[in-house]
Amino acid sequence: MTAAVIVAAGQGTRMGPGVDKLFLPIGGQPLILHTWRRFETAACVNEIVLVVRDGLQPAFAELAHQHRFLKPFRCVAGGSERQDSVWNGLAALSPACDLVAIHDGARPCVTEALIAATLAAARETGAAVAAQRVTDTIKQSEDGMVISSHLDRNKLWAVQTPQTFRLEVIRRAIAEARSRGLNLTDDTAACELIGQPVRLVEGVDPNPKVTRPADVAFVEACLRSLSSR
Amino acid sequence: MTAAVIVAAGQGTRMGPGVDKLFLPIGGQPLILHTWRRFETAACVNEIVLVVRDGLQPAFAELAHQHRFLKPFRCVAGGSERQDSVWNGLAALSPACDLVAIHDGARPCVTEALIAATLAAARETGAAVAAQRVTDTIKQSEDGMVISSHLDRNKLWAVQTPQTFRLEVIRRAIAEARSRGLNLTDDTAACELIGQPVRLVEGVDPNPKVTRPADVAFVEACLRSLSSR
Numbered sequence: 037m038t039a040a041v042i043v044a045a046g047q048g049t050r051m052g053p054g055v056d057k058l059f060l061p062i063g064g065q066p067l068i069l070h071t072w073r074r075f076e077t078a079a080c081v082n083e084i085v086l087v088v089r090d091g092l093q094p095a096f097a098e099l100a101h102q103h104r105f106l107k108p109f110r111c112v113a114g115g116s117e118r119q120d121s122v123w124n125g126l127a128a129l130s131p132a133c134d135l136v137a138i139h140d141g142a143r144p145c146v147t148e149a150l151i152a153a154t155l156a157a158a159r160e161t162g163a164a165v166a167a168q169r170v171t172d173t174i175k176q177s178e179d180g181m182v183i184s185s186h187l188d189r190n191k192l193w194a195v196q197t198p199q200t201f202r203l204e205v206i207r208r209a210i211a212e213a214r215s216r217g218l219n220l221t222d223d224t225a226a227c228e229l230i231g232q233p234v235r236l237v238e239g240v241d242p243n244p245k246v247t248r249p250a251d252v253a254f255v256e257a258c259l260r261s262l263s264s265r
Numbered sequence: 266m267t268a269a270v271i272v273a274a275g276q277g278t279r280m281g282p283g284v285d286k287l288f289l290p291i292g293g294q295p296l297i298l299h300t301w302r303r304f305e306t307a308a309c310v311n312e313i314v315l316v317v318r319d320g321l322q323p324a325f326a327e328l329a330h331q332h333r334f335l336k337p338f339r340c341v342a343g344g345s346e347r348q349d350s351v352w353n354g355l356a357a358l359s360p361a362c363d364l365v366a367i368h369d370g371a372r373p374c375v376t377e378a379l380i381a382a383t384l385a386a387a388r389e390t391g392a393a394v395a396a397q398r399v400t401d402t403i404k405q406s407e408d409g410m411v412i413s414s415h416l417d418r419n420k421l422w423a424v425q426t427p428q429t430f431r432l433e434v435i436r437r438a439i440a441e442a443r444s445r446g447l448n449l450t451d452d453t454a455a456c457e458l459i460g461q462p463v464r465l466v467e468g469v470d471p472n473p474k475v476t477r478p479a480d481v482a483f484v485e486a487c488l489r490s491l492s493s494r
Binding site: 177187193194221225228235242250253257258 | 462
């Protein structure tokens with residue numbers, strides 16, 4: 037059985053004070069609803085766990101009811117850091133679940149093809165992540181003032197979500213991070229701690245995350261282009 | 266005296282065959298016109314050199330005439346690689362010019378504030394580049410299949426343009442690259458060859474480059490937001 041854990045507990049401080057970015061209207065509907073719908077309609081996913089800010093569980097249940105979502109879902113409260121939220125989400129999965137796709141609530145353009153491809157790669161390898169080749173020229177700077185080294189763009193990948201795992205792999209990886217007192221913002225980094233290789237799954241379509249106000253227009257355009265095909 | 270070299274000679278193969286991306290309509294006007302206008306109206310820039318595909322010089326002159334551009338400009342033919350195009354552009358500058366901002370023709374959202382900030386930093390340091398902190402999680406992969414290392418995002422910068430230099434610095438840097446038979450796609454990398462430090466100038470506003478069809482909607486939104494303030 038496969039599951040998705042949608043992480044929707046962040047504060048999104050880069051959107052400005054007092055803005056809950058997951059409820060920002062995108063094409064007239066809350067951002068999180070678009071993301072959720074992607075997994076609701078993906079045949080390769082059997083159940084969904086949403087990790088939300090404590091107290092918002094009824095609002096999420098109401099959304100599912102309004103939009104007649106039929107796939108089994110559960111809402112659990114997030115922790116203080118992303119890693120804690122993922123941990124709580126994993127704890128809420130059905131016992132029969134053996135593969136889990138962990139996804140950012142603020143990435144509403146993910147396609148079923150990409151979800152399925154990360155599930156297939158994770159079934160084989162244990163861990164897989166949606167990624168795109170970096171198109172920007174990236175430099176390293178030790179002091180934030182001058183360039184200290186040039187990186188070879190051909191070897192650089194921007195990793196996104198879904199980050200998809202055999203359930204026992206990601207549980208073991210995050211348990212290891214927790215036992216070392218580490219707080220990782222990226223689930224594939226936890227895999228490194230236990231020596232688990234992570235497969236890159238190249239995404240074809242844009243899969244942006246809403247982080248800053250300027251991202252909204254681009255995300256709306258991507259959603260329009262997805263729904264028109 | 267300060268100059269801008271606008272590199273507008275690329276083929277833009279990622280836009281699809283037969284598309285000259287610099288003449289793509291963006292909000293009803295050719296992409297390159299938006300970029301050019303940014304430098305036409307920037308008080309900190311005294312003259313403009315456009316590096317264009319050979320044969321297109323009359324089309325560019327006609328654009329300037331139609332839109333009543335008044336700042337002195339020259340059109341020169343590009344070379345086979347970006348580095349050659351920049352070299353040709355630098356050769357066409359007025360003798361009195363001592364600072365030059367090199368800019369991608371496909372980056373139409375650059376602000377006057379950013380151009381001026383790179384000019385000021387280059388006057389001081391010799392070389393400066395518009396840059397933004399990387400918001401994506403970036404991984405290195407040696408084989409394009411699995412992640413081989415995790416990079417510290419806090420040290421990563423996406424460099425854009427303008428890349429701005431004291432004229433003698435960038436001439437010396439590119440001459441060095443040419444004499445070594447190197448073909449660099451990024452002018453700051455040439456500075457490394459001659460030991461010239463490059464200052465990062467953090468841009469506040471989005472400064473995207475039109476590379477793929479999906480970029481157009483985002484760039485249009487950025488231009489609307491710039492013109493509305």
